[in-house]
Amino acid sequence: MMKNTLPITLAALAVLLTGCSVAYETPEAPAADPAPSSTPAPTASAPKEQEQEPNTSRTPSPASDDLRARYADVAQQTSCASGEVVVAQAGATVSIEGECALVTVTASGAVVLADRIGTLEITGAANQVQAASVDVARLGGSGNDLRWESGAADVTDTGVANSARATTGG
DSSP states (O other), X not given: OHHHHHHHHHHHHHHHHTTOOOXXXXXXXXXXXXXXXXXXXXXXXXXXXXXXXXXXOOSOBOGGGOHHHHHTTTOEEEEOTTSEEEEOSTTOEEEEEEEEEEEEEXXXXXXXXXXXXXXXXXXXXXXXXXXXXXXXXXXXXBSOEEEESSSOOEEEEOSBSOEEEEBSOO
C-alpha cells in the first residue's frame, strides 16, 4: 500500500507547489489595473544594462531615478530622535527626517528615504535607500540599492549584486 500512495503524494505536492513564487518588483512605473487576458503578459527579461555587472559607480546619475519623488506620498514619516533607526518590516516605505547617526535596514524590499545618515548598515535584500548624504555605508545582503545626493560615502560591500552611487536627483 505504501508504494501506491508515495507517487500520488509526490504528484499532489508537485501540483501544489507549481507556480508558487515570491518576487519583489520595483515600482518603475505607476501601478495600473490588470491588463485584459487577450493582452500578452510582459516578458521577464531585464534590460541589457541590468544584465551586466552591478553598478558600483560613484558618479552622479540622472535625476530621473529620484526615489523621493516616487515615494513621497506613501512613505511613513519617522524622526531619528534617539540617533538610531532600524527598518525591519519587509516592504516598508520609510522617510527619516533629520540627521541620524545609525540607520540599520534588516528588512527585505524596503524603501528608505533619509536626510543625513552617519552610518548605514544594510543586511536585508532588495532594499532601496536614498539619502541627502551618507558618511559610511556597509552593504550586505543582496540586490540592495543605495543612492546619495551630496558628498562622498565610504562604501563597503560584502553582499551580492548591491549598487551604491551618487545621484544628481534629490
